[in-house]
Amino acid sequence: MKQAARNGIASVLIAAAALTAGCATASRPDAMVATPATIVRHNDASVSVEVAGGKGTSAMGESQISNDAFAQALRDSIQKSGLFSAVADSGANYKLTAFIGKMDQPMFGFAMTVKMEVSYTLVDTRSGKTVWQKDVASQYTAHPSDAFVGTTRLRLANEGAARANIQQALADLSTVSL
């Protein structure tokens, strides 16, 4: 009986350790780059990118998406899609702002679904006029078959939600006549 209880407690501890072990790692920009969607319109203009609302990742916390990582993924996605002629750091014809307003992440679980909402605004830098605005919601589920360690699974779910979000945003933006 004693041995059975001992084995039971040991099993619970091992299972808990397996589910929670591993330090959180930040979401990677290259994993958030969207697959080029069918672009309706290609623009000759250049664009700059600014991101706010992202968070840093601490080793003991949850995996997060930082402003820099999302901005890099957004820049790479625009370049890959050919939606604008160039992505510049400054002096561009348009400024694309993305505000990561909502990151709904599970605290634990086997299948981890991250829901994300980003508000995008495109401003004509010469006139200061907002030419496009869109609130894009996306989600992605990472399963234990994708990664056994929970912190890695959460990072994969973050990256998937961000990838889907950028893809939707660029697909919508490509229909706008600038």
Add this chain to the structure above:
Amino acid sequence: MRRLIRIALLFPLLLAACATETTSRAPDVHLERLKTFYVARLPADDRGIQKLICARLQQLGYRSTWGDARTPPSPVDAVVTYQDRWMWDITMYMIRLDVQVRDGRTGAILAYGEVMRPSLQRKSPQGMVEETLGEIFK
């Protein structure tokens, strides 16, 4: 056996985290210009958190109403949405509250605030609402 029980009792301490507060505003957003609010009840919320948020906004000097619909019945400056997470540790407590302030016309998120408090630093739902809105509007 005792050693195993001690390890098992220590395990929750390893999982215990510190309270965290996070807030952010979209670039060029001026929350001080917002005067009227509508709090949209989260469909899954049966604890009345929307009423607490609405009451706190009124205490802060804003005109605020709440309802079940996602969109307000009449035009407002901002719509407030939220997600509350609960955990059990002896009793149920709110471990996390996320609040988003959205543009009343477009629905775009203007600002958000998040407060997470683990069991040992738990607050009442009113306290969580006060802290989260305090972070957003400070």
